[in-house]
Amino acid sequence: MSIREGRLTRFHTPVEEYDYIIVGGGTTGCPLAATLSEKFSVLLLERGGVATSDPDILYENRSLNPLLYANHDDSPAQNFISEDGVPNTRGRVLGGSSMINFGFYSRANDYFYENSGIEWDMSAVESAYEWVENSIVTRTDGLRKWQASVFNALLEAGVGPDNGFTLDHVQGTKIGGSTFDDSGRRHGAVELLSKANPEYLKVVVHAIVDRVIFSTSKPLAAVGVTYHDSQGKHHEVRVRRGGEVILSAGAIGSPQLLLLSGLGPKSSLLSLNIPVVHDHPFIGQFMADPPRNGINLLVPVRLLDVGVRVVGITKDGPYVESTVVPQIASIITFIPFLNFIPPSNLSVVVVAGKVSRPKSTGSLNLISPFDVTVSPRVRFNYYSHTEDIHQCGKIVEVLNKVLKTPAMGEYKFPGILGHNRFSYIGPSLPKDSSDEESIATFCRTTLATFWHMHGGCLVNKVVDSNLKVIGVNSLRVVDSSTFSSSPGTNPQATTMMLGRYIGEKILNERAASDTRS
Ligand SMILES: Cc1cc2nc3c(=O)[nH]c(=O)nc-3n(C[C@H](O)[C@H](O)[C@H](O)COP(=O)(O)OP(=O)(O)OC[C@H]3O[C@@H](n4cnc5c(N)ncnc54)[C@H](O)[C@@H]3O)c2cc1C
Structure with missing residues (x-):
């Protein structure tokens, strides 16, 4: 496998051809590229760089730093x-x-x-998960202080049964896996590229894909892409007959690229003077981002176990997770109300719930009709559906129970007459979960993202059950933009599994058609 800077391939050289061109070397794109390279030539184009030696990316106790230092232009985390x-x-x-x-x-x-x-073969799903897990997932062996307290508190609050350690999604309280190992070092999807056939995979970084190129004659098919490098030079690459362009650019990147390429709602493309290649009314629609609501507590103990290892999966829907906020000398703007740097003998913890299947959805629309580096406008319409407020009320209910448990007792500050109290940074929980008005106010004021957004290219609306774009040959979307609900408590396991799963499916289908012909 070769990893190159985009500028090494020049536009004026003969157009390169590959069996598969994958746009986006992300959580889904890396396992997909590694799998397809077992039999076919693959070009993986990633707009970002390689960050495997950046300590802020690598270490769990620095894992908030990429978000703090994110900018719009070139940081590994892009803010919007x-x-x-x-x-x-x-x-x-x-x-x-x-x-x-x-x-x-x-x-x-x-x-x-x-x-x-999506058309699932559950035994192939199982082996795709295992392929990922055997490489980059650490099975948590023993909890440290804060995560152990959260585990006990969830059980004492009635979020049972105790499921111990499991990677499966089961109701109750469990310890999950992590892509951080026991020494706190990250093993992201990039490491799955080491399973590729190096002869057949070329990875180009700082390669920003601008457009999908389509056939000029019928039937309509994707035949390649254009991209530009960090020097602004343009390149064109093509797929071989029988191959495909596969978009794995994520919930924002994939619908954005389809719209820029002329696939999307006809009226909005025309209003931006984008030539319509195919009228696709649902591209960019049904964008969802499960809300995160919770509390920040200042606790009278110095806690060092940054990160999440425990989740409570409630009967009523919401999922509960918690983390210690690392001791950093900076205000963390993306955690609501955390305008406070604690003294070094104290800690701040965030205890939050996720509305698991929000009914509120929104849309993505282009700002620039030609420049892919201009982020599109995205609206998720959080809490526009009353059912989501109801779900948030369930979060309030379970968090109130969690705070009343003996396991949480030691995290209160001493008060007068022995009445120990929690110290909130920001709003406390509404006490009465039947008071709809105060619940709605709490949910709207403490609203934040869990960073689990999905949608924009939904199955049966934009792509079919094999994730092929409806009405266009040789074009697929394989990433979280195809999801109509967030998979389980946290999506990365499923997105990585999906990359491997679809890759294997394509290999099997090609092998079967080669045998037939
Ligand atoms: C801060 C944060 C914390 C999270 N925590 C967790 C967690 O603890 N557990 C969990 O399971 N999930 C977590 N998630 C969610 C999870 O990481 C994502 O849902 C998942 O990684 C999305 O995978 P994807 O393949 O759809 O997109 P991505 O992994 O985002 O991949 C898309 C790739 O496409 C590239 N790209 C986009 N446009 C172009 C273009 N035009 N040309 C070339 N390349 C392009 C991007 O640079 C990117 O590398 C978190 C997410 C964030 C942001």
Whole structure:
């Protein structure tokens, strides 16, 4: 495998051809590229760089730093603010968002398999998960102080049963896996590229794909892409007959590229003077971002176990996770109300719930009709559906129970007459979970992202059950943009599995068609 800077391939050289061109070397794109390279030539184009020696990317106790230092232009984490006004982030680095995330690893829930619309062969799903897990997932062996307290508190609050350690999605409280190992070192999706056939895989970084190129005669098919490098030079690459262009550019990047390439709602393309290649009304629609709501507590103990290892999967829907905020000398703007740097003998913890399947959805629209580096406008319409407020009320209910447990007792500060109290940074929880108005106010004021956004290229609306773009040959979308619900408590396990799963499926289908012909 060769990893090159985009500028090494010049536009004026003969057009290069590959069996598969994958756009986006992220969480899904890396396992997909590694798998397809077992039999076919693959070009993987990633707009970001390689960050495998950056300590802020590599180490869990520095895992908030990429978000703090994110900019719009070239950092591994790219900041954006949705039109809802909520700060958000997506990966821009080889390995994608798996290189800037918090590493918690947990497989998808049954609801996802049953409702995703993707054609699943569950034994192939199992072996795809194992392929990922045997390489980069650490099975948590023993919890440190804060995660142990959270585990006990969830059980004492009634989020049972105790499921111990498992990678599976099961109701109750469990310890999950992590892409951070026991020494706190990250193993992101980029490491799955080491499983590739190096003869057949070429990775080009700082290669920003501008457009998909289509056939000029019928039937409509993708035949290649154009991209530009960090010097602004343009390149064109093509797929061989029988090959495909596969978009794995994530929930923002994939719908954005389709729209820029002339696939999308006809009226909005025409309003931007983009020539319509194919009218696709649902591209950029059904964008969702499960809300995160919770509390920040200042606790009278110095805690060192940054990161998430435990999740409570409640009967009512919400998932509960918690982390210690690392001791950093900077205000963390993406955690609501955390305008406070604690003294070194104290710690701040965030205890939060995820609305697991928000009914509120929004859309993605282009700002620039030609420049892919201009982030599109995204609106998730958080809490526009009353059912989501109801779900947030369930988060409030379970967090109130968690705070009342004996396991949380030692995290209170001494008060007068022996009445120990929690010290909140920001709003405390509404006490009465039947008071709909105060619940709604709490949910809206403490709203933040869990960074689990999805949608924009949904199955059965934009792509079919094999993730092929409907109405266009030789073009697929394989990433979180195809999901109509967030898979399980945290999505990265499923996105990596999906890359391997679809890669294997393509290899099997090609082998079967070669045998027939
Ligand atoms: C801060 C944060 C914390 C998170 N924590 C967790 C967690 O603890 N556990 C968990 O399971 N999930 C977590 N997630 C979510 C999870 O990481 C994502 O859902 C998942 O990685 C998305 O995978 P993807 O393949 O769809 O997209 P990505 O991994 O984002 O990959 C898309 C890739 O495409 C590239 N790209 C985009 N446009 C172009 C273009 N035009 N040309 C070339 N390349 C392009 C991008 O640079 C990127 O590398 C977190 C996410 C974030 C941001």
